[in-house]
Amino acid sequence: MSKQITGGYPMKTTEPIRNKQDVNALLNYYLKRGELRNHLLITLCIHTALRISDILRLTWDDVYDFEAKRIRRSITIVEKKTGKSKIIALHKNTIRALVLYQRKNAKPGKPLIINERIGKAISRIQAHRLICAAGKALALHHKTSCHSLRKTFGYHSWKSGVSPAIIMEIYNHSSLAVTRRYLGVTQDDKNAVYLNMDFID
DSSP: OOOOETEEEEGGGGOOOOOHHHHHHHHHHHHTTTTHHHHHHHHHHHHHOOOOHHHHBBBBBHHEETTEEESSSSSEEOTTTTEEEEEEEEHHHHHHHHHHHHHHOOOOOSSSSSEEEEEEEEEHHHHHHHHHHHHHTTTSSSSOHHHHHHHHHHHHHTTTOHHHHHHHHHHTOOOHHHHHHHHHHHHHHHHHHHHHOOOOO
């Protein structure tokens, strides 16, 4: 049976984006084009590790305190897939993207990643196409999708020294084995551990 293809990429072979320069280029792609909604979409995917279904359910009430007239420093959501509640601290890049986008768009009850034409959140297919298009435009050497950005968060967290057990909790995975597969650890990653272990001053 052939693998399902969406936007030109096999969905089942999703890998994290391992090169930090590529991640940075992706984060800035729509910002440089002045497409602030799409910039916010990619920023949320990379910095919150949320599933795209949960990102598209966010409204301005989730991220903006209308009484205090400021962006919230964290959000609280109930994951659609797991039914579990989680609190997510918002990274400075996410807050910056929200500040840029909120100037004309912040209204109570309004979907955050909105299709203005129909007044509803964009579809998962549209989100995938926007992210895929940015990856292709940047000629990234890997498959870029909503799911690859979710995995990118975990991979770079692990590379920066975060315990896989904590990453497992963030993802709400059922086991550490699932998280290990998610991280997409390569032989180069393993080699770096061997080569960087030094006990002699």
